[in-house]
Amino acid sequence: MSIPKVVGIEQEYAITIKGGDDLSAFHASCMLVNGYARKAGLRGPGIETLWDYDHETPFQDIRGELFSRKSGRDITRKEDNLLINAALPNGARLYTDHAHPEYSTPECLGAREAAACDKAGELILASALELAKEAFHPVTVDLFKNNVDHQGQSYGCHENYLLDAGVHQEYFVDDPAKAQRTLIPYLVTRQVFAGSGKPGTSFQISQRADFMESLFGLDTMFKRPIINTRQEHHADPKRFRRLHLILGDSNMSEFASILKIGATQIVLQMMEDGFITDNFSLKDPVQAVKRVSARFDCELELADGKKTTALDLQRRFLDLALEYRLRRDVAHVPQVDSILEAWTNVLDGLAELKMSPDMDLEDDPRDMSRKLDWVLKLWLLTRYRRRKSLSWDHPQLKVLDLEYHNIDRGKSIFYSLQRQGLTETILRAEETAAYVDEPPAATRAWFRGKCLRKFPQEVYLINWEVVGFDHGDIHRMVPLLNPLKGTRERFQQIFDQAANSKELLDMLAKLNS
Numbered sequence: 001m002s003i004p005k006v007v008g009i010e011q012e013y014a015i016t017i018k019g020g021d022d023l024s025a026f027h028a029s030c031m032l033v034n035g036y037a038r039k040a041g042l043r044g045p046g047i048e049t050l051w052d053y054d055h056e057t058p059f060q061d062i063r064g065e066l067f068s069r070k071s072g073r074d075i076t077r078k079e080d081n082l083l084i085n086a087a088l089p090n091g092a093r094l095y096t097d098h099a100h101p102e103y104s105t106p107e108c109l110g111a112r113e114a115a116a117c118d119k120a121g122e123l124i125l126a127s128a129l130e131l132a133k134e135a136f137h138p139v140t141v142d143l144f145k146n147n148v149d150h151q152g153q154s155y156g157c158h159e160n161y162l163l164d165a166g167v168h169q170e171y172f173v174d175d176p177a178k179a180q181r182t183l184i185p186y187l188v189t190r191q192v193f194a195g196s197g198k199p200g201t202s203f204q205i206s207q208r209a210d211f212m213e214s215l216f217g218l219d220t221m222f223k224r225p226i227i228n229t230r231q232e233h234h235a236d237p238k239r240f241r242r243l244h245l246i247l248g249d250s251n252m253s254e255f256a257s258i259l260k261i262g263a264t265q266i267v268l269q270m271m272e273d274g275f276i277t278d279n280f281s282l283k284d285p286v287q288a289v290k291r292v293s294a295r296f297d298c299e300l301e302l303a304d305g306k307k308t309t310a311l312d313l314q315r316r317f318l319d320l321a322l323e324y325r326l327r328r329d330v331a332h333v334p335q336v337d338s339i340l341e342a343w344t345n346v347l348d349g350l351a352e353l354k355m356s357p358d359m360d361l362e363d364d365p366r367d368m369s370r371k372l373d374w375v376l377k378l379w380l381l382t383r384y385r386r387r388k389s390l391s392w393d394h395p396q397l398k399v400l401d402l403e404y405h406n407i408d409r410g411k412s413i414f415y416s417l418q419r420q421g422l423t424e425t426i427l428r429a430e431e432t433a434a435y436v437d438e439p440p441a442a443t444r445a446w447f448r449g450k451c452l453r454k455f456p457q458e459v460y461l462i463n464w465e466v467v468g469f470d471h472g473d474i475h476r477m478v479p480l481l482n483p484l485k486g487t488r489e490r491f492q493q494i495f496d497q498a499a500n501s502k503e504l505l506d507m508l509a510k511l512n513s
Contacts, residue, residue, distance in 0.1 A: 001272075001273070002164065002268075002269040002272035002273050002332060003162065003163075003164050003240075003272070003332065003484075004109060004162065004332040004484060005161050005162055005163075005264075005265040005268050005269060005332060005333065006107050006108065006109060006161070006162035006443055006483045006484065007107070007108050007109075007110075007111070007114045007159065007160065007161050007162070007261055007265065008104060008105050008106065008107050008108065008114070008159075008160045009104070009105045009114060009117070009118045009121075009157065009158070009159060009160075009261075010102060010103075010104045010105075010156070010157070010158040010159075010160070011102065011103050011104075011105075011118060011121055011145060011157050011250060012097060012100055012102045012155040012156050012157070013100055013101050013102065013103070013125060013143045013144065013145060013407070014100060014143065014144040014145075014146060014149060014155060014402075014405075015028060015029060015099075015100050015101065015141065015142070015143055015144075016141070016142045016144070017139055017140070017141055018139065018140045018141075018142075019138050019139045019140050020138065020139040023136070023139050023141075024099070025099040025100060026096060026098075026099045028132075028136070028141050029084075029096040029099065029100055029101040030083050030084055030096050031132050031135060031136075032101050032125065032128040032129065032132055032141075033083075033084065033085070033086050033094050033095060033096055033101060033128070034082075034083070034086070035128050035131040035132045035135075036086065036094060036124060036125075036127060036128040036131065037086035037088075037094070039127070039128075039131060040086070040088055040089060041089075041456055042086055042087070042088070042089075042452065042456055043082075046457045047456050047457050048078065048082060048460065049087060049452070049456065049459045049460060049461070049462055050078060050081045050082065050085070050460065050461050050462075051081055051085035051087060051093070051095070051461075051462065051463060052461045052462060052463040052466060052468065053081075053463075055234070055463055055464075055465055055466065056232055056463075057230075057231055057232050058230060058232060059218065060230070060231040060232070061218045061229050061230070061231060062168075062172060062173055062229045062230070062231045062241075063172075063173055063216075063229055083096075084096040087448070087452060087462045087463075088124075088449070088452070089437060089439070089449045089450075089452045089453040090106060090117075090120065090435055090436060090437055090438055090439050090445075090449055091106025091107070091439030091440065091443075091445025091446065091448050091449035092104055092105050092106050092117070092120075092121065092124075092439075092445075093464075094124065094125075094128075100155065101125060101128075101143065103121035103124065103125060105117040105118055105120075105121060106435075106439050106440055106443070106445030106448075106449065107162075107440065107443040107444060107445045107464075107483050108440050108443065108445075109334055109440065109442050109443060110262070110265075110333070110334030110335060111257075111258045111259075111260075111261035111262030111265060111333075111334070111335065111339060112258055112262075112334065112335055112426070112427070113334070113435075113440055114257075114261050115254055115257040115258045115261065115426075115427065116427050116431050116432045116434075116435050117435045117440065118257060119254070119427060119432040119435075120432055120433070120434075120435035120436045122145060122407045123432065123433065123436050124436055125143050125407055126143075126407050126408060126409070127436075129141060129142075129143060129407075129408070142406060142408065142411070143406070143407050143408075144402055144405040144406055144407065145250045145252065145405045145407055146196065146207060146250055146401075146402065146404075146405035147196070147207035147208050147249055147250055148198055148207045148208075148211075150198075150200075150398045150401070150402070154207070154208060154210075154211040154224075156208070156220060156246050157208075157248050157249060157250040157251075158220075158228075158244060158245065158246050158248075159244075159245040159248055159260075159261070159264070160242050160243065160244055160245070161242070161243040161245070161264065161265065161268055162235070162240055162241075162242065162243075162483055163240070163241045163242070163243050163268065163272065164239075164240070164241070164272055165237060165238060165239050165240055165241050167271070167272045168241035168243065169241070171183070171271070172216070172227060172229060172243075176215075176216060177281075179227060180215070180281050180282075180285065181276075181278075181279045181280060181281045182267075182271055182276045182280065183227070183267065183268070183271060184215065184226055184227065184281075184282070184285050185280035185281065185282055185285070185313055186264075186267050186280075186313075186314075186317050187226060187227075187245070187247060187264075188226070188282060188285050188288045188289050188292065188310075189288075189292060189300075189310035189311075189313045189314050190248075190260065190263070190264070190314070191205055191206040191209060191249070191289070191292055191293060191296075191310075192205065192292065192296045192310050192311060192314060192350055193256060193259055193260070193314075193343075193346045193347075193350070193371075193372055194206075194248055194249060194251065194256055194259070194260040195207070195209075195249050195293065195372075195373065195374040196249040196250060196251055196252065196256075196373040196374055196377070196405075197373055197374030197375075197376075197377040197378055197401075198377075198401055199381055199392050199393070199394075199397040199398060199401055200392065200393060201392060201393050202294070202358060202359055202392050203358075203359040203360075203378055203381065203392055204293045204294055204359075205292070205293050205296050205374040206249055206289075206292075206293040206374070207249045207250075208224075208246075208247055208248065208249055209247075209289045209290050209292070209293035210290060210293070211224050212224055212225070212226055212247055212286055212289045212290070213225070213286065214226070214286065215227065215285060215286065216229050217229060218230055220246050224246060224247070225246070226247050226285060226286070226289070227243075227245070228244040228245065228246050230244055232244075234463075234464040234465050234483075235465060235481055235482065235483055236481035236482060239482070240482070240483065243268070245264075247289070248260065249373070250405065251373055252373055252404065252405060252412075252414040253371065253372060253373045253376065253414075253423060253424070254424070254425060254426040254427050255342065255370075255371040255372070255424045255426055256371065256372050256373050258339070258342070258426060259339065259342050259343060259346065262333065262335065262336075262339035262342075262343075263317075263321075263339060263343050265332075265333045266321045266324070266330065266333050266336065266339065266340075267317060267321070269324075269330065269332055269333060270320060270321065270324050273324075273328060275320065275324050275328065276320060278316070278320075279303075279304070280302070280313060280316070280317075281302060281303035281304075282300060282301070282302060282303060283301040283302060283303050283305075284301070288300050292310045295359070296310060296311070296350065296355075297309055297310070297311065297355070298310070300313070311347060311350055311351060314343075314347055315347055318340070318343050318344060318347060321340060321343070322340060322344075325337075325340060342371075345366070346368070346371060346372070348366065349365075349366030349367070349368045349371075350368060352365050352366055353365075353366075353368055353375070358392070359378065360378075360382050360386075361375070361378045361379050361382050364379065369422070369423075370422065370423050370424045371423075371424050373414075376414075376417065376422070376423055377401065377404055380400070380404070380413070380417070381397055381400060381401070384396075384397070384400060385397060400413065441487060441488040441489070442484075442487050442488070442489070443483055443484060443486070443487065444480040444482065444483050444484070444485055444486030444487075445486075446486060446487055446488045446491070447467070447478075447480060447485075447486030447487070447491055448462065448464075448467055448480060448486065450491070450495050451467050451469075451478075451501070451504075454495060454498075455469070455500065455501045455504070458470060458471070458500065458501040459501075460475065461475075461477075464480070465479065465480050465481055466478065466479055466480060467480065469501045469502075469505065471501070471502060476501075476505055478505070478508070494507040494508065494511065
């Protein structure tokens, strides 16, 4: 029986600095992190919450391989730890990763909630930019929620899904051919609705596709794999595992983001329940990622020599999902019916989408541009380049591509199009804004966030799976090894009653006795 597919998104933001050479991307990112942390009440006298790296093993592979190099994230000095990290009261983490800011959403149960938390991250970073504007002056700093700088570099939008430990072991360690028959073909072809698009020598529907180089692997910056095999589960590994996906694009479109996450949750639940028995193995999955990105309706070769297309494969997964919905309990996937409806409508719409040989948009009878980032961007760039008589690789198109993803809503092309009613809005403004301060109610993120909100001076250490309190003569740790526990329903009352963390822990002990 499958378990709820708790999900979290890690978004790496591109940063540009104009008007001065003295400010590095690293220091600008740290200024953003700490400026927002001060606003959130997480910096100040007596508040020194460290991020706990002891539970992180970024160079341990689930297949038993261990990299010899040391982690650059092993922050041992308190000053360095505080400089780059801020755990937030909404259950998220904001930090400097290498030379850019990164926002990791709190754990969420459903796709809509995850998309709203991801959008809340945009609001948080935009607020951080506004707070730092005076300190940055006369330098101008911009942030972009995208995946490519058009100079050969890519940065990620990583998805994390909770899996049953036994199923994870079976599919990704004991018999990875099972993943090649099921999950990998789905992920390879998912970009037909999840891609955010980019111009280059021609137009491509995915920003990350060209950077995928292997099926399985540990790296996120070199030899990037379709399935990341990092042994870093942030939960009880005897019961749970984290599926870490790094091949997806960052989505500005709410519709695309929700569909990407929700459809993936359904496929993973079918996989856990052993419902997918067909063999969808591709002859060359890594090459297929690139082929689909170059031409979404291209022909793909299966491992058995038969030919298919990305849309046909997606249709087969959708048909399975519709059958699964009728025969099994899909309660673990919130809003499952709306996700299945969206999946159906998108595949129907893409089947009717008319494209010229060089990927110009000729006809969009189902208004796919209102739903999908890559179609909206293609529509925009096609109009512009025809008016200006530009080739696909013209630098001006790359500028427009970048500005589409600007999180400053006054500069962003995407948000300009949204204000004009040219893209579908699903999330209510107040729904997204709520997750700037409040954690999701039905995962452990709620407990972690409430500890930071109510007892910031007493939390000395934190990460996804533990909260540590400083009680002067002793440090006391609260493990959070089950992502499905620590919820508002169970713990709201004791948080309301506890005057300090000692009282909180005493009540927890009685509750668990």
